[in-house]
Each structure stands twice: as structure tokens, then as C-alpha cells.
Amino acid sequence: MTPERWEQVKEVLYEALQREPEERSSFIARACEEDVSLRSEVQTLLSSYEQAGSALEKPPRELAMELLAKERLDQLIGQSIGQYRLVSLLGAGGMGEVFLAEDTRLGRKVALKLLPARFTQNTERLRRFQQEARSASALNHPHILTIYDFGRVGSTHYIASEFVEGETLRQLVSRETLPVPTVLEIASQVASALNVAHEAGIVHRDIKPENLMLRRDGYAKV
Amino acid sequence: MKTVSPNEVSQLLADWSNGDRASLDKLMPLVYAELHDIASRYMRRERAGHTLQTTGLVNEAYLKLVDQRNTRWQNRAHFFAIAAQIMRRILVDHARKRRYAKRGAGAHQVSFDEGALACAEIGAELVALDDALNSLASIAPQQSRIVEIRYFGGLTVRETAQVLGLSVDKVKREWTTAKAWLHHEMSNH
Numbered sequence: 001m002t003p004e005r006w007e008q009v010k011e012v013l014y015e016a017l018q019r020e021p022e023e024r025s026s027f028i029a030r031a032c033e034e035d036v037s038l039r040s041e042v043q044t045l046l047s048s049y050e051q052a053g054s055a056l057e058k059p060p061r062e063l064a065m066e067l068l069a070k071e072r073l074d075q076l077i078g079q080s081i082g083q084y085r086l087v088s089l090l091g092a093g094g095m096g097e098v099f100l101a102e103d104t105r106l107g108r109k110v111a112l113k114l115l116p117a118r119f120t121q122n123t124e125r126l127r128r129f130q131q132e133a134r135s136a137s138a139l140n141h142p143h144i145l146t147i148y149d150f151g152r153v154g155s156t157h158y159i160a161s162e163f164v165e166g167e168t169l170r171q172l173v174s175r176e177t178l179p180v181p182t183v184l185e186i187a188s189q190v191a192s193a194l195n196v197a198h199e200a201g202i203v204h205r206d207i208k209p210e211n212l213m214l215r216r217d218g219y220a221k222v
Numbered sequence: 223m224k225t226v227s228p229n230e231v232s233q234l235l236a237d238w239s240n241g242d243r244a245s246l247d248k249l250m251p252l253v254y255a256e257l258h259d260i261a262s263r264y265m266r267r268e269r270a271g272h273t274l275q276t277t278g279l280v281n282e283a284y285l286k287l288v289d290q291r292n293t294r295w296q297n298r299a300h301f302f303a304i305a306a307q308i309m310r311r312i313l314v315d316h317a318r319k320r321r322y323a324k325r326g327a328g329a330h331q332v333s334f335d336e337g338a339l340a341c342a343e344i345g346a347e348l349v350a351l352d353d354a355l356n357s358l359a360s361i362a363p364q365q366s367r368i369v370e371i372r373y374f375g376g377l378t379v380r381e382t383a384q385v386l387g388l389s390v391d392k393v394k395r396e397w398t399t400a401k402a403w404l405h406h407e408m409s410n411h
Contacts, residue, residue: 003361010399017398048409049402056351056401059373060344064309065279067316068261075258 001041012042017049073097080104082153084112084160091168091210100163103148110148111164115157126157133159135202143193145213145221164221170209182218189220197222226252228289235288235297246304253304256283277376280305299385303367306375313374314352317345347408354407358400365396369404372397 001009012031016024024046032039073089076099080086084101090111091098101112120126130150137147149160169186172178178186190212197204204222213221231252237245260282284301351373359366371382372393383393 001361006361006403010395013399013402014395045399045402045406048406049398051409052401052405055405056369056373059376060313060348061376063316063344064313064374065261065264067312068258068279069264071312072258072262 005041008038009041009045012038013045013049016042016046021050081112081114081156081158082151084110084158086112101160103160109163110160111145111162113159113161115159120155120157132202135200136197139196139200139202141193141196143189143220143222144196162221164213164215166213166215168210169212169214169220172214173209185218186212186214186220190222193220193222226287228287229292231287232289232293232297235293235300239296239300249304250308252287253283253301254308256287257305257308260286277378277381280375296387299387302371302375302377302385306371306373306377309374309376310352310355310370313348317348317352320345350408351404354404357407358403362396362400365400368393368396369400 012028015031016027019027025043028039028042028046032042070089076086077088078086081101083103083105085104087100087102087109089097090100096113096115098111098113101110102108103110115129133147133150136144137150140146145164146162147159148162149158151158190207194204194207207222211222215221231249234245234249234252238249257279260279264279280302283305284298288298288301355366355369358369368382368386368388371377371385372379377385379393379397380390382388382397383390386393
């Protein structure tokens with residue numbers, strides 16, 4: 001279609017759309033007079049319009065936001081924070097993003113959590129968090145994630161902990177239904193971990209499938 | 223990253239409105255970085271029950287980057303046009319990559335979220351829309367831009383009219399007929 005033709009089609013089409021649906025076809029016939037091809041072009045687009053419904057009314061806003069957010073995180077891959085080199089993004093949540101990172105001093109893999117700025121700007125909250133990290137790092141339990149390090153580079157606060165090769169309980173249950181014995185096994189591992197934490201005066205406050213890691217051999221980590 | 227003062231951003235917008243293509247090359251990464259920043263901040267907050275619309279996102283970036291006292295509304299339009307372009311590119315690139323990955327060798331992992339990104343239908347539609355918008359641009363560039371700003375920039379008819387300096391009626395007319403044209407184009411390819 002040429003630009004001039006489209007202008008013509010647009011004119012008639014828009015006028016037609018201002019009318020009641022049952023009057024549209026006869027309006028188009030009158031407006032196009034002898035021009036049969038114009039008439040058929042407008043008629044085709046009219047039915048396209050009617051089929052389209054609300055197709056373009058809802059922009060993929062959330063998707064755009066997610067992609068934007070993710071792209072920024074991807075830019076961090078390969079960069080270093082102190083002795084840690086970021087390898088890949090493991091997950092993102094309310095408490096910050098978790099990356100798989102390499103501790104270049106010890107040559108081992110770690111899970112590196114970067115705390116969000118809004119969190120670390122609150123001194124009281126940060127102090128409490130550091131306190132908890134300190135107590136948690138003192139815990140020694142096979143089902144509690146071992147904390148290696150807690151620190152700051154520039155304005156970025158991070159926590160380095162043991163990297164568990166596996167998936168979250170959420171990922172597992174969204175894929176398959178677990179047999180009861182497996183569920184009990186996981187629950188009892190988690191309970192024993194929480195018991196040890198509670199005895200040390202630490203309350204997790206956010207136990208959920210997203211926060212429980214399962215190793216490939218079924219070993220659970222809180 | 224080097225920070226740029228709101229005054230400089232206003233100047234770049236003005237230069238671009240006056241036809242200086244090089245200033246767009248300087249603006250693009252600035253706007254991009256700001257949108258990234260705001261989006262990732264909001265994505266975290268969203269889980270605590272806050273949501274942000276694209277319009278809000280772009281507005282926030284605008285307020286942060288641009289010196290409003292020294293910026294004319296025409297330049298504001300240019301800013302929204304850039305943001306819409308960025309949104310379009312990011313969505314379409316993602317959709318194309320996903321399609322490519324799906325056709326390519328099997329399992330690729332989507333680890334970041336289980337929600338919107340997994341929706342393959344949106345992806346195919348986005349790719350078709352992008353192609354259709356490109357053809358529309360060849361016969362009616364302004365109309366194509368209106369759709370881009372409305373759809374990808376998330377602006378209402380009224381806001382679109384405002385930023386482009388057009389009447390509300392004109393935008394309504396262009397938007398309505400573009401929908402018919404695009405739907406026809408997308409269902410025939």
C-alpha cells in the first residue's frame with residue numbers, strides 16, 4: 001500500500017468506525033462510490049479491527065520491567081566484588097540478588113548475596129543483620145548453610161556462603177509431586193536445622209520453599 | 223559510570239530535537255541505565271506488594287535525568303520516544319532470542335522467574351508486532367511512532383497527544399486505524 005492510499009483508506013475506515021456496527025458496511029459502500037478496490041480494502045480492515053478486540057490494549061509492562069531488571073543484573077556477571085568474581089545469577093528476591101561466584105583467593109565456588117541499597121542504607125537494620133549473620137556463622141550444622149564471609153566493597157554489602165549445587169524446594173515441587181516419605185525426610189532435616197538455630201537464639205522468619213535448597217542427593221539446606 | 227548533570231541531558235534532548243543524531247547516541251545509554259536501575263529497584267519492591275507501570279517508570283527516569291525548568295515539552299516527547307524505543311527493543315530482542323533458543327538445540331533454562339517470561343504466546347505476538355510496525359513505518363512513520371509510544375511506552379491517548387504535540391482526536395484516529403492495519407498485517411504473515 002502506498003502512503004497516499006493508506007491515507008484514503010484510513011479516512012473512510014475511521015469514519016466508518018465512528019458509526020454503529022450495523023451501519024458501517026453501508027457507509028463504506030457509499031463513501032467509496034465507484035472505487036471497488038478501496039471499498040474492499042476498507043472492508044477487510046474493518047473486519048480486522050473487529051477481530052482485533054482488545055489485542056493491543058494491554059502492553060506487556062511487567063515483562064518489560066522484568067527484562068530491564070534482569071539485564072542490569074546480567075551486566076554484573078564477570079565483575080569482581082572484592083575477592084569474588086560473579087559467575088552467574090542464581091536468583092533474585094526481596095532480600096537482594098544471589099550470584100554464583102568464585103572466591104579467587106581460595107579457588108572455591110560460593111553463593112554471593114548482594115544486599116539491596118535500601119536495606120543497607122538503614123543503619124539499624126544493617127546492624128541487626130550483621131548481628132544475625134555473626135550468630136548464624138557460629139552455627140555448625142549439616143543442614144544449615146555455612147556462612148563464609150560478610151563484608152562490604154564500596155557501597156555494596158555482600159554475604160558469601162556455601163554454594164549448594166541443586167535447586168530450591170519450590171523448583172522441585174513445581175515440577176513433580178513428592179512422595180510422602182521424601183516430604184517427611186525434608187521436613188525433618190529442616191526442623192533439626194531450625195531447632196539448632198532456635199537454641200542459639202536465631203529465628204529464621206522466612207522459611208518457605210523458595211528459601212530451602214536441596215542438593216541432588218536429597219540433602220536439604222536452610 | 224560517569225554521571226551526567228540534568229542540564230546536560232536537557233541539552234542533549236534539545237540538540238536531538240534539532241536534528242543532531244549524535245546526541246541520541248549519547249542519550250540512549252543514559253536513559254537505558256536509568257531505566258535498568260529503577261526497574262530493578264521496583265522488581266525487588268514489587269514482591270512486597272508495590273507495582274510500577276511503564277509510564278511511572280519512564281516518568282521517574284525523566285524526573286531524575288532531566289532538568290525540567292530548562293526543557294520544553296517537545297524535548298519531553300523525545301525522551302518518552304527514546305524510552306518507548308528501549309522498551310520495544312528489549313521486549314522484541316528477548317522474544318526473538320527465545321524463539322531462536324526454542325528452535326535451536328533443546329533445553330535452555332529460564333531461571334530468573336517462572337511467570338511472565340515463560341509466556342511463549344506473548345513472544346510470538348511481539349515478534350509479529352515488531353515486523354508489522356516496521357512495515358507500517360514505511361507508509362506512515364508518525365503512526366508507527368504513535369503505536370510505539372502508546373504500546374511500548376505505556377502512555378494513554380491523551381499523554382501521547384501531549385508528548386507528540388498532536389490533538390487527542392488525531393492520536394485517537396491514528397491509533398484506532400493502526401490497530402486494524404496491524405491486526406490485518408499480523409494475521410496474514
